[in-house]
Amino acid sequence: MTLEGEYVPTPTKWVRDQVETYERTGGKEAGTLLDTGLPVIIVTTRGNKSGKIRKFALMRVEHGGEYALVASLGGAPKHPVWYYNLVADPKAVTIQDGPEPFLVEVREVSGAEKAAWWERAVAAFPNYEQYQAKTERQIPVFVASRAS
Numbered sequence: 773m774t775l776e777g778e779y780v781p782t783p784t785k786w787v788r789d790q791v792e793t794y795e796r797t798g799g800k801e802a803g804t805l806l807d808t809g810l811p812v813i814i815v816t817t818r819g820n821k822s823g824k825i826r827k828f829a830l831m832r833v834e835h836g837g838e839y840a841l842v843a844s845l846g847g848a849p850k851h852p853v854w855y856y857n858l859v860a861d862p863k864a865v866t867i868q869d870g871p872e873p874f875l876v877e878v879r880e881v882s883g884a885e886k887a888a889w890w891e892r893a894v895a896a897f898p899n900y901e902q903y904q905a906k907t908e909r910q911i912p913v914f915v916a917s918r919a920s
């Protein structure tokens with residue numbers, strides 16, 4: 773399942789290349805973050821200003837068929853801009869975790885639910901802890917569930 777529209781790659785070359793290789797090989801290549809061996813997923817959103825198709829990679833944080841999408845951006849003071857795409861259209865999102873992308877619906881989580889997903893996220897990618905420690909920004913977490 774893919775979103776209709778014109779794909780405009782991210783200007784961040786290493787991410788653009790990872791997305792392209794992952795999609796071309798159905799996840800057989802470029803499935804991990806650089807040489808960490810830690811798995812990634814490919815997320816597709818609709819640009820909230822351009823309406824174009826935007827894609828990026830995130831660490832794979834999966835539990836019970838749902839995924840956490842952690843807007844960490846390495847602990848930068850500002851959200852990644854894909855955050856605003858998800859807020860604007862939480863149903864125009866696909867995740868690719870293997871050969872084929874599938875449609876999901878996302879919701880930003882808070883409180884105890886966020887704490888539970890944050891624990892899973894840090895277990896999958898310990899760097900998230902350092903990212904949160906280095907910024908005043910509360911790193912947002914979305915949970916993606918397969919669209920009904």
Ligand code: F42
Pocket residue numbers: 781782783784786787790804805806812818819820821822823824826828829830831842843844845846851852853854855856857
């Ligand atoms: N980023 C994370 O935040 N968390 C992760 O766990 C993570 C893991 C990861 C693993 C592998 C990998 O290759 C990259 C990884 N990244 C991770 C980086 C992630 O893939 C993104 O590159 C990063 O989060 C930054 O996302 P971004 O959406 O801010 O990217 C910018 C550089 C970008 O693409 N900007 C575009 C541009 O032209 O400058 C615009 C993109 C866009 O969505 N535009 C919207 C539109 O309408 O088209 C408007 C957005 C707005 O409201 O301004």
